[in-house]
Amino acid sequence: MERFNLGLIGLLFLVLSGCASSGSKLGSMGNDSGMSSSSDSEDAATYGMGMDSNNNLETMTDDSMSENLETIIYFDFDRSELRTEYDGLINAHASNMNSNTLLTVRLEGHADERGSREYNIGLGERRAQAVRRMLLLNGVAPAQITTVSFGEERPNSYGSDESSYTQNRRVELVIN
């Protein structure tokens, strides 16, 4: 419960600072759909959510600001670069954490199941590090961030097809 309140305060700060200084950033987080699936507890919300909200990760309606930010970032095959569509989301998380330095985030990197398991741990870590670097660039303190790579060990989707692989190449932000 305490966590949730801290998150709320962060989001309120985000709204205020966004209005004052970076209107265009917030403006890019236009109309929504998929956000409604991010819900209840943060821990549970990071599991299996991506199934139905793949295309709308960065979007957010003005009146849904009190809800949690999306916490899953997806990656292309064999890539660890962040797609530009996530700039807004990561900025929002960074603002959130800057405004509340008690918040910490664990970046959990994941890979799809193809290839060797320990090498996939490396690929998952590269993705987590890409998110970490963006948060650091946005002013988040290193002490607020830890990374862990689960490689292919914790898939979001258990299928062996492209749509499952797309769901599994991801970084999950677990905020505490």
Add this chain to the structure above:
Amino acid sequence: MNLDKKIILLLCLFFHDVLYAELTIRITQGVGKQTPIAIVPFGADKGVPLLSVDIAEIITNDLMRSGRFSPTPQKNMLQKPTTGAEIDFDDWSILGVEAVVVGRITQMRTGSYNIQFQLFDIYKGEQIVGYRMPANDSTLRRSAHRIADMIYRELTGIRGVFDTKVAYVKSNVSRNETSYSLIIADSDGENEQVVVNSKDPIMSPAWSPDSRQIAYVSFEGNASSIYLQTLRTGNRRKISDHPGINGSPAFSPDGRKLVLTLGGPDGNLDVYILDIATRALKRMTYNRAIDTEATWSPNGKEIYFTSDRGGAPQIYKIFLNSDKAERVTFQGNYNARPRLSPDGTKLAMVHLYRGDYRIAIYDINKKDLLILSSGMQDESPSFAPNSDTLIYATKMRGNGVLETVTADGLVRQRVASKQGDIREPVWSPFLKL
């Protein structure tokens, strides 16, 4: 022979989508000499109770699974001798049998037995080998595997690996939760024993050279750590828990060190050597690429590992007395997870072949690559201690299962498995008696 192999492999690759289910059987039966052998049910002296283990059946299954023997079905046997003196050699040569195994069990005390067995050459009418060994209720199964090993060695010239174990990771997915177990079983998949259970992933098990300990990676507490667990007691200790990745442990041949992967807070995976007693850590690679999956050469002088420093993952090696890495694999765009045969002549790996991840074996002297498996996502090759057979994980209807294949690619078998998604098999060293 070589050409035959190539044709068969090509056929496998070509038909694998259509024939995959039967393919292993086809290869097994179609190629290589299978010695006709009869393992006669063992006799029991007066006073021996009905045993929970059928010794002859275990020996029969072991030899059959190897693909190098065709055991005679019991119903075809014209006689069922239990000692050499009772064997009628003509009865067996009529059946085309080349070797016969007979045996007897004697009770010493309650629950304590003596097993005697003899292996005969039917053509020569001579005993090839005969032994007597003590056993009790809990070691009967192992005794049967040991007898199968002796027979295998006498008739093939290769040391058998029936009396060995395999460690692997199993995951069970229930509705909301996945649980992970590290398991050890006999080489035939029987006698499963749980080493550790966890709600968080477990991966990368590695046997110590004396097979008394297992190192593995566990994600308990949402961070990776390497544990060292003594199998007999179940005691374990955390041996590596640096920030970021702690992964891919492998023991040095003398058992004193582990080579492992650390990522650090910046996530740059490099290979390190950890002295288990002193905890001293020596960094072996300095590269911004992913360097991981390291393994020792059997002579302890080199380390082989996966690195994508050239763009795609390939296998490299480092001589311990220098810090220069040398690239080993050049065929294909993806070669990872090297494992050397205990005799040091072959390197097994995961090799990307036309979009499928296959187990391939690279002959270090001849420098040629042979693809051994036929799945789409085969991984984690591990050599048996005799260097003659490998075990690896493949997928069957979405679930991980284990297969073995001989290093020449001729005999491939699925290992019987129970429920669950199974992966990362690691063959134990030869076990002490």
